């Protein structure tokens with residue numbers, strides 16, 4: 031199988047499985063218990079926290095383990111908004127192409143009376159900075175923006191937006207789920223107050239993630255409890271946390287890995303360029319190294335995906351979390367892409383274990399499968 035859906039998830043690395051397995055046997059106790067086994071578990075938790083903090087360039091006290099990025103995003107938005115409310119600030123400003131779960135949360139906050147505004151994207155898929163600037167103001171509590179879009183791969187202007195947010199006196203949260211593990215990152219010199227990440231995007235386990243929260247930043251814990259310094263209650267999922275730390279620890283030189291993966295992605299795109307009607311979104315903007323979001327003329331995505339699975343190639347029609355329906359991608363819609371074009375979107379997301387042979391194989395067989403479809407579905 032050629033797996034080209036790394037933005038949806040990645041296979042767990044052997045080092046991750048090796049690190050997690052023994053934890054179920056030797057550190058199953060509750061890390062809050064005072065007895066010996068509890069203290070053993072607490073030591074394992076402390077070691078994993080130190081490893082993860084080192085890899086993320088943050089203080090151990092700034093690292094809150096969560097069940098993934100969806101929870102980290104939820105905690106960041108609700109916890110930072112609640113803290114800002116005490117200072118008379120209420121409004122939330124988010125990107126128009128955020129992850130679908132974050133957009134759903136924003137909708138539910140609106141229903142609860144929180145004023146929410148959206149930073150639009152330009153047709154190139156990146157946040158329109160002039161429009162963003164116009165949405166800042168003294169009533170602003172929090173700005174939330176993704177570091178990289180999971181569908182298009184477009185990198186967002188986090189530094190510029192964070193500077194605007196801070197100048198307006200608002201907090202800044204970044205959903206860096208698609209960035210961390212693919213591109214270099216250190217919280218110490220990152221412009222945001224809070225950052226979300228998810229282990230399964232970089233060969234860690236599912237159900238493990240973190241919220242990085244800048245020391246001293248006011249925060250009202252949405253799930254109160256004694257764990258995680260009182261900022262996230264619930265007995266820690268120690269095997270998952272150890273897996274997350276192991277996944278971070280094994281990350282190599284991300285800058286050179288990114289260059290390698292981008293080279294394979296570019297080879298894929300130039301190999302496909304001969305197909306009539308090929309259109310690649312966000313090709314000219316800074317993108318995640320392995321992401322290619324494209325359409326083959328006006329061929330419906332479902333038809334292409336069926337052909338790809340016959341080739342034993344796993345790709346996707348967009349975000350795994352919202353695909354499977356007949357609605358066009360909200361990301362492409364926000365970029366102004368017409369519905370019929372958006373319904374043809376295919377996402378290839380390559381990873382660090384993608385091989386040149388995989389891309390060569392795909393380029394050898396794909397055109398023959400797509401060309402007959404192209405003559406049926408002509409551009410309208």
Ligand code: PMP
Nearest residue numbers: 098099100129180205207208228
């Ligand atoms: N944010 C982004 C940008 C994502 O791509 C994802 C995963 N699809 C999430 C959040 C949610 O992450 P998790 O699966 O860990 O809840």
